[in-house]
Amino acid sequence: MELIILLVVAHFIGDFYLQPKQWVDCRNTNHARSKGLYKHIATHFVLSIFAALLSDLPVFTILLVSLSIAVTHFLADLWKSHQATTLRSFLIDQLVHIIVILGIAFIVSDITFAQISTSFSNLNTLSNAIFVTAYLLVCKPASVLISLALRKHTQHLAEEAGDKGLQAAGAWIGYLERCLTISFIFMGQFAGTAFLVAAKTIFRFGDLTKNNDMKLTEYMMLGTLLSYSIAIFVGWNALYLMRVL
Known part of the structure; x- marks a missing residue:
């Protein structure tokens, strides 16, 4: 759970506080050739490393987590750059990022299906x-x-x-x-x-x-x-x- 919280916090910092408008405009104009997009992905890569470090993960796991988040974030933002700037595209983009973070955290944390089922049954x-x-x-x-x-x-x-x-x-x-x-x-x-x-x-x-x-x-x-x-x-x-x- 600690890793999930740290990665989500890192995501919101990278997406909303450390992403200047000119990077977004550059991404929407130049798409895969956008320097702003690559700077944004590098920011998320570094933030993910810090989040994983705070969770005391092994070095190899830290690199794997950070690379997975960076690659999936790049693909999601590249898709978004080809879409109109609407609430729908924004929500889909953010939902994809959060699902990826949850998936990676579950795999790394060795959370079992039984534990997930128990958590949902407590909510039911x-x-x-x-x-x-x-x-x-x-x-x-x-x-x-x-x-x-x-x-x-x-x-x-x-x-x-x-x-x-x-x-x-x-x-x-x-x-x-x-x-x-x-x-x-x-x-x-x-x-x-x-x-x-x-x-x-x-x-x-x-x-x-x-x-x-x-x-x-x-x-x-x-x-x-x-x-x-x-x-x-x-x-x-x-x-x-x-x-x-």
Whole structure:
């Protein structure tokens, strides 16, 4: 586990703190002939050596781990250089790096399948299932429920507003506020929910006062109250079920 943590820390330092923008631009322009790409890979190679050294691995193992990470990192970044700069390509790239690190650490650390199975079985509890289900409920299902509840008002207000807002921004704001709300409930930090409500009210206050539209004001209040009501209902019931079951 120590090796995994050290390699992951080394990865994030190398990818986000020791990679100047000019290296990224050079990689995206020149691909395999990019000097910036090779400098970036050399940085990861050195960081991996330090991470492996701190784990007290043999010299040959240290070199094998560092070379494996460097080569796979090169291939992943080379693939990424041919892709559009999107959230999807970024997440795929980072996921590949993390999977490689986990795989190498498991092989080097001699972790058995039985140990991995035991770790997963410890996570497979009823409380964790309720916990995950709560987050799933307050995202898409809650969004659909709110959308259906306010459906008769949505189309009319959308036609009046035009294309002033960001596409799908409202849905993502709802996902985040509900996930944060049940997170605060699980942590027992109910003041955090009050902070979220206050922050959203402050940011929306200017839009509401400038618009002078009672329908829009009531629509936004209904959406916000429904969103928080669902999150609080799911969060409290999830806590209750985790305590009694």
